[in-house]
Amino acid sequence: MAxxxxxxxxxxxxxxATREPLTPTQLTWRRFRRHKMxxxxxxxIVLLIVYAVGGSFVFSEEYANTTDRTLTGGLLHGxxxxxxxxxxxxxxxxxxxxxxxxxxxxxxxxxxxLVSLVVGVTIGALSGYYGGWVDSIxxxxxxxxxxxxxxxxxxxxxxxxxDKVHNFEAFGREFSGSVIVIIVxxxxxxxxxLARIVRSQFLSLKEQEFVTAxxxxxxxxxxxxxxxILPNSVAPVIVNATLGVANAILTEAxxxxxxxxxxxxxxxxxxxxxxxxRYLETAPWMWFxxxxxxxxxxxxxxxxxxxLRDALDPRTxxx
Amino acid sequence: MHTILQVQNLQTQFRTYDGLVYAVNGISYSLNEGETLGVxxxxxxxxSVSVLSIMGLIPQPPGIIAxxxxxxxxxxxxxKSQDELRHIRGxxxxxxxxxxxTSLNPVLTIGFQISESLQLHMAMNAEQAQQRAIxxxxxxxxxxxxxxxxxxxxxxxxxxxxxxxxAMAISCMPQILIADEPTTALDVTIQAQITDLVKRLREEIxxxxxxxxxxxxxxxxxxxxxxxxxxxxxVEHAGVDGVYDNPRHPYTVSxxxxxxxxxxSREERLVSIPGMPPNxxxxxxxxxxxxxxxxxxxxxxxxxPPLTPVEPNHEIACWVDVRTGGLR
Numbered sequence: 001m002a003x004x005x006x007x008x009x010x011x012x013x014x015x016x017a018t019r020e021p022l023t024p025t026q027l028t029w030r031r032f033r034r035h036k037m038x039x040x041x042x043x044x045i046v047l048l049i050v051y052a053v054g055g056s057f058v059f060s061e062e063y064a065n066t067t068d069r070t071l072t073g074g075l076l077h078g079x080x081x082x083x084x085x086x087x088x089x090x091x092x093x094x095x096x097x098x099x100x101x102x103x104x105x106x107x108x109x110x111x112x113x114l115v116s117l118v119v120g121v122t123i124g125a126l127s128g129y130y131g132g133w134v135d136s137i138x139x140x141x142x143x144x145x146x147x148x149x150x151x152x153x154x155x156x157x158x159x160x161x162x163d164k165v166h167n168f169e170a171f172g173r174e175f176s177g178s179v180i181v182i183i184v185x186x187x188x189x190x191x192x193x194l195a196r197i198v199r200s201q202f203l204s205l206k207e208q209e210f211v212t213a214x215x216x217x218x219x220x221x222x223x224x225x226x227x228x229i230l231p232n233s234v235a236p237v238i239v240n241a242t243l244g245v246a247n248a249i250l251t252e253a254x255x256x257x258x259x260x261x262x263x264x265x266x267x268x269x270x271x272x273x274x275x276x277x278r279y280l281e282t283a284p285w286m287w288f289x290x291x292x293x294x295x296x297x298x299x300x301x302x303x304x305x306x307x308l309r310d311a312l313d314p315r316t317x318x319x
Numbered sequence: 320m321h322t323i324l325q326v327q328n329l330q331t332q333f334r335t336y337d338g339l340v341y342a343v344n345g346i347s348y349s350l351n352e353g354e355t356l357g358v359x360x361x362x363x364x365x366x367s368v369s370v371l372s373i374m375g376l377i378p379q380p381p382g383i384i385a386x387x388x389x390x391x392x393x394x395x396x397x398x399k400s401q402d403e404l405r406h407i408r409g410x411x412x413x414x415x416x417x418x419x420x421t422s423l424n425p426v427l428t429i430g431f432q433i434s435e436s437l438q439l440h441m442a443m444n445a446e447q448a449q450q451r452a453i454x455x456x457x458x459x460x461x462x463x464x465x466x467x468x469x470x471x472x473x474x475x476x477x478x479x480x481x482x483x484x485x486a487m488a489i490s491c492m493p494q495i496l497i498a499d500e501p502t503t504a505l506d507v508t509i510q511a512q513i514t515d516l517v518k519r520l521r522e523e524i525x526x527x528x529x530x531x532x533x534x535x536x537x538x539x540x541x542x543x544x545x546x547x548x549x550x551x552x553x554v555e556h557a558g559v560d561g562v563y564d565n566p567r568h569p570y571t572v573s574x575x576x577x578x579x580x581x582x583x584s585r586e587e588r589l590v591s592i593p594g595m596p597p598n599x600x601x602x603x604x605x606x607x608x609x610x611x612x613x614x615x616x617x618x619x620x621x622x623x624p625p626l627t628p629v630e631p632n633h634e635i636a637c638w639v640d641v642r643t644g645g646l647r
Binding site: 023024208209210212213214215216217218219220223227228231232234 | 374376404405406407408409410413414416417418421422423424425426427435436439440471484487
């Protein structure tokens with residue numbers, strides 16, 4: 001053995017000793033950082049979060065939900081020093097409302113994707129790993145869900161479930177129960193493509209030799225799914241989930257615009273647009289600010305998603 | 320010597336669109352404690368499938384274990400449930416695979432992969448398993464084991480990965496190590512290091528080894544007994560000296576004749592066996608090697624010869640005596 005242990009260090013020890021090895025996460029971050037649009041998108045997202053979260057320390061929620069009694073000559077006012085984004089027909093400050101609405105919109109985006117991640121990854125993983133009749137049943141169910149027009153399902157679900165959940169308190173503020181309903185129905189209506197992606201990943205990964213090797217050491221099926229295969233398929237899942245956040249925010253805006261989304265007085269960017277519906281020409285500031293915020297958010301998330309796609313793609317491996 | 324694994328009449332088949340593939344056709348062998356058994360044969364002759372069948376790692380479907388027994392300490396592995404097998408795999412019977420490039424998980428650290436089976440089978444906590452993993456890595460000759468633990472497979476060279484695989488395999492001190500062409504993907508110097516390593520570990524742990532390869536040279540210095548497989552059959556079974564000094568099956572003779580030798584002239588250096596291994600969809604009536612055999616007689620095409628002893632501890636499946644060319 002003397003020969004072998006001497007033969008190795010020359011080649012291997014150098015690489016081990018000269019620099020700390022980069023983890024896959026570090027490598028990804030390096031590649032992501034080089035993507036200018038993605039970094040810009042990330043910057044915008046941070047800014048939006050600061051806006052929505054930090055803003056709530058400047059204006060109270062009560063301020064956002066009550067009529068400004070000092071207004072004279074009608075309650076609908078354009079942007080002014082006192083109300084930089086203007087006021088709505090009931091005299092509420094639109095700047096404060098976009099702040100609180102932003103919290104809800106971002107929350108809905110993230111939470112809905114979380115729901116669809118849990119459902120989609122579970123169904124995709126089980127389907128791809130076990131194959132056979134499990135796969136058949138789960139995939140037929142997925143296809144059935146895809147066959148239902150998404151918007152109709154959302155509208156019907158929102159209409160019938162919208163006021164079934166009571167208001168609740170969290171993070172020191174009261175949420176309309178409809179927020180939960182919207183999160184759940186968007187989540188349960190957007191996992192299908194994710195499930196298909198995860199399934200396809202599992203189908204190819206489970207044939208890899210390292211999976212056989214893991215089975216060979218006596219690892220259980222669930223541990224193989226969770227620790228051995230899932231981390232290998234995380235790249236497309238992250239990209240898809242990121243883009244899913246943008247979609248969920250847009251979907252919330254659709255539903256709220258149709259008046260079936262989050263109930264007043266809880267503001268979201270979506271239901272602020274609905275309010276603006278009748279004042280498109282007379283009070284453009286009412287749709288301009290929430291609309292622009294939605295636009296910026298969705299764009300920024302898509303930039304980040306594109307950047308992640310490139311950064312996580314093994315074919316763009318650069319040191 | 321005590322027999323720990325007894326395989327009897329193992330038959331494995333695969334259902335494909337083209338028909339039933341007869342991958343392993345009733346092979347029987349035994350493995351004694353501390354013994355190394357070499358299994359040789361060309362690609363697709365059922366070497367890997369036969370051991371994967373024993374381990375319960377043949378996906379069913381499309382695979383079918385059509386018959387036979389694999390008695391490990393007297394209990395049949397083929398009858399055990401996947402759950403029961405999980406407690407044997409990795410703990411009592413471990414396996415090293417051919418390609419260390421693909422048999423380590425690229426997104427998990429070496430340390431995680433080694434300590435996983437320790438936590439699973441040896442009831443160790445994470446910290447104990449880490450400590451043990453460092454010892455194991457040192458045992459297989461990986462320098463700076465405490466740092467290597469946090470490395471990912473892509474940071475290891477091929478030889479180091481195979482060392483890590485071996486560390487994983489021996490982590491629970493198995494009674495049987497199945498090595499499925501563990502040196503095929505490595506270059507010659509690393510091959511020698513790995514075989515040396517396995518020899519040393521064999522002494523230290525006292526495990527029995529089934530070493531699958533198509534490299535007769537490696538087997539010569541490593542195995543006690545050798546099985547030669549062809550088309551899913553065992554065609555010759557003998558002590559390692561018997562196979563090399565006194566091969567009695569025409570296929571073994573041809574295999575040994577096909578070994579390239581440096582002391583021959585360039586023209587005659589590389590001899591090959593004409594033809595291809597048979598398509599295993601539907602077996603031929605006679606001896607599966609008959610179409611490629613230089614000793615073939617009429618009887619070979621009619622009837623497949625059973626494995627019968629020619630000498631003590633030497634069995635072949637052939638109608639012909641290769642020394643005379645006549646029927647034996």
